[in-house]
Amino acid sequence: EVYTALAEMEELLETEAVLISNLEGFIRVQQDKLDYLKTKMQEYQREHEEAATDISVYVSNPINAYLLTKRLTTDWRQVENLMAHDVGIGSHIDFLDNITNYRNVLKFPSDEDLNGAAVALMRLQDTYNLDTSSVARGELNGIQYSTEMSSDDCFELGRQSYVNHDYYHTVLWMKEAMSRMREEPNNRTQSFTKADVLEYLAFSTYKQGNVETALLMTNELLQLIPNHERANGNKVYYEKELKEITMKKRVKGDDGSDDTPKSDLPISKAEPAVFDYSERKTYELLCQGKLKPTSAQLRSLSCRYVTNEVPFLKIGPFKLEEASKDPYIVIYHDAMYDSEIEIVKRMAKPRFRRATVQNAITGELETANYRISKSAWLKTEEHSIIANIVQRTEDMTGLDMLSAEELQVVNYGIGGHYEPHFDFARREEVKAFQGLNTGNRIATVLFYMSDVEQGGATVFTAINIALRPRKGTAAFWFNLHKSGEGDYRTRHAACPVLTGSKWVSNKWIHERRQEFRRPCGLEPDHGEFAI
Ligand SMILES: O=C(O)CCC(=O)C(=O)O
């Protein structure tokens, strides 16, 4: 007992001093944390209010879509962690329980979504040749939008690229994170340090083959953290490699030593590129609107009204615009009405599934990064509107619809695209080919069910033709020659959607039942198809 001697009572004052300073520390930490959470909360609130004024406009900007995904994955995880480690305030548990419950009932993006959104932004950057700091400032292809990216947002993009082994974009976005960091001296909520950026930058620069710069960056990192273990190890390796380069004795490949640069930054599996360099260039230029058909190609094209011998069409003929003579590609105007489009969209939405492609070898349907969209199939008999659209397709094409596939409705996501492909099955795609008891896909009718603000053209990479989506129009072309052979000039792609939302529907028409409608020939035709 201490009360019996004053000397011991004095010690109590010391005890109290410790407790007070401990409490003071506790309050300071809590206060910092609360200040941090408050800043974050205001940030989220501001962004959310802006989004809520026009939801579809907001998400049709890919930067917004990415940031929204990021906020609901990495950012919220950080907030939750802070709340979870709150000590002493009993009620925080309730709030955390709330969040856990929300996870079960509300829609949350996954880490895969965040990665997909980041990859989509990189795809847009490449395809449309967008400069990194312009994108970070919210400028897309010369158009300024209201969203701007913070250093944190740029850092996260760099990190996502790194995880995908995409060192090129890692460097671009980490550099952007660094320069944004300098512009935000009062940022109290930064989730990374300069040293973090330098580590990503150095390793990715090395991976791109620039050892000298990697060494400079590593040295800069070591100035900040002299005993950084990996950086010290890598420095030795880079110096050794540089010496070998200057001595012109650089040994290519593995020399048996295991002192290669280390990084325990996370990494995932990369997907190989699916189309070759020259086609990629053509594709990009077409998507950018920089590659045009030749004047000889253009000169022969015309517009006209057509009735296709359908009596009903004598009153209201179709407006036809030629896009290419050979192979024959035409655009029909007013092929689907706004009222129909609304109904088709409404029917498709609840049935949307991630679009698949057919594996050429196994015939299995699978998802692939080269086709990013959601789609649903609508049967002709489901609704009189669908039956009308199918009948109109028959009138437009002069082809029989009984062997055709159901109407496929497609909506593209952030940076959504479909890389160059043929709509017909090729002989070497054995399984796909055998599965076609109605014959191959003889023709395609592609309805555009929305305008697209920027990007999203359909491009034919073998003939330099780009079709811009215009709501209500439909493109029509034959995939097969009259001999039944695939027409390789119909290779086409859907360019990534830069801003806006793209809706289309496909009607794929098959060979069976067209024997009298489009008689076959022994020779491949040369586009002499007459309408
Ligand atoms: O959406 C487009 O522009 C083209 C789509 C396409 O080629 C397809 O779905 O096969």
Ligand SMILES: [Fe+2]
């Ligand atoms: Fe296609």
